[in-house]
Amino acid sequence: MKILICDKTETDAIERMRAAGLTVDTNFEITPEELSAVLPAYDGMVVRSRTKVRQSLIDVCPKLKVIVRGGVGLDTIDAEYARSKGITVMNTPKASSASVAELTIGYMFALARSIYKATATMKAEKWEKKAFEGDEIGGKTLGLIGIGNIGKEVAKRAAALGMSVLAYDPYVKTAEDVRLVSLDELLAQADYISLHLPKTKESQNMIDKAQFEKMKVGVRIVNCARGGIVNESALYEALTNGKVAGAALDVYGEEPPTDWKLAKLDTVICSPHIGAQTKEAQGRVAAEVADKLIEFSKK
Ligand SMILES: NC(=O)c1ccc[n+]([C@@H]2O[C@H](COP(=O)([O-])OP(=O)(O)OC[C@H]3O[C@@H](n4cnc5c(N)ncnc54)[C@H](O)[C@@H]3O)[C@@H](O)[C@H]2O)c1
Numbered sequence: 001m002k003i004l005i006c007d008k009t010e011t012d013a014i015e016r017m018r019a020a021g022l023t024v025d026t027n028f029e030i031t032p033e034e035l036s037a038v039l040p041a042y043d044g045m046v047v048r049s050r051t052k053v054r055q056s057l058i059d060v061c062p063k064l065k066v067i068v069r070g071g072v073g074l075d076t077i078d079a080e081y082a083r084s085k086g087i088t089v090m091n092t093p094k095a096s097s098a099s100v101a102e103l104t105i106g107y108m109f110a111l112a113r114s115i116y117k118a119t120a121t122m123k124a125e126k127w128e129k130k131a132f133e134g135d136e137i138g139g140k141t142l143g144l145i146g147i148g149n150i151g152k153e154v155a156k157r158a159a160a161l162g163m164s165v166l167a168y169d170p171y172v173k174t175a176e177d178v179r180l181v182s183l184d185e186l187l188a189q190a191d192y193i194s195l196h197l198p199k200t201k202e203s204q205n206m207i208d209k210a211q212f213e214k215m216k217v218g219v220r221i222v223n224c225a226r227g228g229i230v231n232e233s234a235l236y237e238a239l240t241n242g243k244v245a246g247a248a249l250d251v252y253g254e255e256p257p258t259d260w261k262l263a264k265l266d267t268v269i270c271s272p273h274i275g276a277q278t279k280e281a282q283g284r285v286a287a288e289v290a291d292k293l294i295e296f297s298k299k
Contacts, residue, residue, distance in 0.1 A: 001065075001297045004039060006030050007048035009070060013286035020294040036060055044296070046070060046289055049273070053077040058085060066296050070285040071276060072096065072149075073226060075199050090292050094149050095284035096276030101153035103275050104194050104224050105161070107248035111192075111220045112137050116269045138162035143190030145183070145206075146197025146225065147175045154194060166190060169197070187214040192222065199226035207231065212238040218245040224275045227252035232262055239267050250275050 044066040069091040113134040147167040159177040167178040207230040238244040
């Protein structure tokens with residue numbers, strides 16, 4: 001089986017695939033135009049979030065049998081269309097959950113103690129001790145929207161930190177460490193709201209002006225899920241009118257953003273979609289990609 005790996009993948013995993021008899025080529029910088037030209041010769045492809053696999057690409061690759069997404073979200077792949085053409089689409093659902101959960105918890109601490117702002121004043125040689133009275137996250141209420149693999153990892157850690165954890169997930173009936181509630185109850189009670197659901201037609205703009213109005217004054221929002229689930233204009237307004245005290249963002253409606261005004265707000269801390277970007281998660285993602293392709297090739 002001939003496989004093209006289109007996004008950065010660890011060498012050990014690539015070598016393991018080759019040792020198992022797969023022909024593996026890599027081109028981590030491949031452009032969409034180059035991909036349309038070369039992919040028709042391959043049986044399988046590996047992508048991370050950089051490479052998009054749309055219907056038009058699938059249509060020119062009748063030989064393609066398998067697409068493996070190293071990571072969670074399949075929003076970068078026209079997965080249903082690929083499956084309708086008989087192509088197997090796989091991802092690595094749990095490999096990065098712990099890393100995204102740790103970033104989420106880190107962001108809550110950073111918001112509670114203004115770590116970013118305090119660092120910036122020190123670098124500017126200012127000693128503004130009195131400006132940085134924060135609060136503890138222990139004893140506060142965390143509202144998780146989506147309690148799948150990452151939500152569960154966040155809930156476990158938050159409960160251990162003494163937070164009381166609520167979750168809204170209409171597709172889940174029971175979950176440990178959390179009390180399942182309606183979205184309205186979560187919005188009304190949470191001191192921190194963190195999103196851990198996929199971006200779908202249903203979840204797009206799920207947190208908009210009307211939802212911000214239902215939140216506590218001074219709430220803090222963390223989005224390490226997908227941009228566009230929180231309406232960015234409504235978030236900007238809620239941050240500038242003081243309803244939301246702070247937001248931590250790892251994901252954006254457009255990546256990279258074309259409009260940087262949210263990122264530039266003093267009350268926003270942010271990162272360029274690095275939730276899964278740890279050595280451990282990358283290692284687990286690559287290993288799982290290799291396992292899945294090797295298994296697929298034996299069928
Ligand atoms: N920042 C990053 O680098 C990064 C890395 C990995 C995953 N993610 C994103 O994190 C999100 C969660 O990933 P996961 O691995 O926990 O996925 P998952 O599939 O394990 O869990 C998602 C949960 O969301 C729930 N859900 C679906 N629609 C919902 C809705 N409308 N309202 C409330 N809940 C809903 C599902 O029932 C499920 O329990 C995804 O969007 C994923 O793409 C981001």
